Amino acid sequence: MKTSGDAVPSEWIVVQAVSTIGKGARAEQKGQKPLILWMTGLSGAGKSTIANRIEEKLWRCGHHTMLLDGDNLRFGLNGDLAFTDADRIENIRRTSEVARLMLEAGLIVICSLISPFRRERMLARRLVGADEFLEVFVDAPLDVCQRRDPKGLYARALAGEIPNFTGISSPYERPEAPEIHLRTDIADVDALADQVLEELRRRGATTCGA
Template sequence: MNTSSDGTPALSPGAPVVQRPALTVGKEARAGVKGQAPLIVWMTGLSGAGKSTVANRVEEKLWRQGRHTMLLDGDNLRFGLNKDLGFTDADRVENVRRTAEVAKLMLEAGLIVLCSLISPFRRERALARQLVGPGEFLEVFVDAPIEECRRRDPKGLYARALAGQIPNFTGISSPYEAPEAPDLHLQTDIHDVETLADRVLDELRHRGVIAGAA
């Protein structure tokens, strides 16, 4: 084996610099000790549709069952990991990519990962799904008519966007591509949060992610 001047092995031309390590403890083992299957629950929808509200209630219900979870909220991520990103289409794509990579690492830890962010483009949501194995990604469309989202306007964002104060605002000056065939479709203008959270837990039981009665 060739060595460099400091005695370390020298890489041959074309040799990969980064390689995946062989791990003794894997995803299945980490999830097994938690008594659950790992899963990414990806909640997408317009601002004001109720994504964070539903995600928070789902996590609370799982926590009360002793499940191991993590909630990645789009707004909270922009205080740290994604604080350098704006709201252009390119920045939104990168926002989803980073979030998906973090969610994948947490999946490897055996967690049920709840992701709540607008994620407006179908292609990026599809790429997030492709990062993980079959059955490890649940796309949940948290849906409310834009008129209802504007009426709620919990952060005053629609009013500011309509006044021209916020450029590239999804649903006003930037498009939202609704899922064509989501794994779960939750209509927050029709059902209350308790009912919708229970629907998510029912789906997790159906998929064998968690066991036990409702």
């Protein structure tokens, strides 16, 4: 037992707040360039489907990835949040911080969220380096999303059962200059996932699919 006269080892005097292993070293160990793919779009546009396909393709090529899906995050980390504008903003803030930590671990992070507001998407971008954040606009016309309606959410929103529903009673602010624009009403999942991989190859982030 330590007594009042015991000396405190010098290495314990200062609390180490930052890891001594940097992002570059972690990325080098994994043999990849870490970045965030931020996939935004209306409910039913196809974000989760494409995000999963992108991750599958990267994983098969030996990349270390993590997929952060908005629906899954709301069961845990963001389970206390509703769908007011303030809660949506907080949802994006928390997700952005988690994505940044995973980026520091050297991962390719795929975030799939409606993220309806340009300001919050811009703030997520500013958390990391300019070349480490790619905004991916998963685009489909509202009527196509409504026809798909995989969870019956649009029908419920139109019936007044779901308030603050993006595209119906809450706005969606389309990206003005996304790095990648995917039109899910005119191309299939594999073609769109390959479009993302092509951009990653162009940026030197992968050789997958070359």
